[in-house]
Amino acid sequence: MKVVISTATTKVFNKKDLVAYFLVAGTGAVVQLISSSLLQDWFGLTFQQSIWPSYLVSLIVGFTLTKLFAFDARRTNQTRREMIKFFMVAIFSGFVTDLFARLSYMISNAYFQTYEFHLPGAKTINVNEMVCYVIGMGFSFMSNYILHKTFTFKSTGFYDRLKNLIED
Structure with a gap:
């Protein structure tokens, strides 16, 4: 007897989830840039x-939108479990964002002149900082997507093991 598993449900990079996550992450990125x-x-x-x-401000928006729209996890009844796993992934990805934003900012300051964009109303945007921030968020996007898809919104048994460890 031959068992066939649909590749649409087992692939990490399926189009539907990737597009949905990109839209959700884009919203989180906008919140992060505005907050910054x-x-x-x-x-x-x-x-x-x-x-x-x-x-951290974008985390709240990110969890809610990711759960509801990106991985179709709105009816899992495992919100607390997903929140803990989401937070763990988010901390890791926060370090990814910070590392690549700071690294690209150091490179930008060493090799490029500073570009500024003046908005009406006296607001000045440092283009170099904005680009470095987007670079950091781009690396974070990749790690977030893979980890949320394969860990946060998937039952791995990790949460139960962590809960048992804490209770002992």
Whole structure:
């Protein structure tokens, strides 16, 4: 007897999930960029200082949208489990974002002149910082997608093992 498993359900990079996740992650990226800009303007944070706080703000939006739309996990009844796993992946991806944003910013400062874009109303955008932030988010997008698809929104048994370890 031959068993056939549909490749659409087993492939990590299927088009539907990838497009949905890209749209959701894009929304999270916009929230992150706006948060970063507001933190810099309102609280006087530097570019580097604003990376983590704005990343954490986008986490809330990211979890909700990812659960509801990206991986069709709205009816799993495992929200607490997914939140813990999502947070673990997000912390890892936060370090990925931070590392690549800072690394590209150092390279940008060493080899390129600073470009600024002036918006009406006296707001100035440092294009170099924005591009470096997008580079960091791009690397984070790749790690997030793979980890959320294969770990966060998939029953792996990890949560149960972690829960048992904590209870002992």
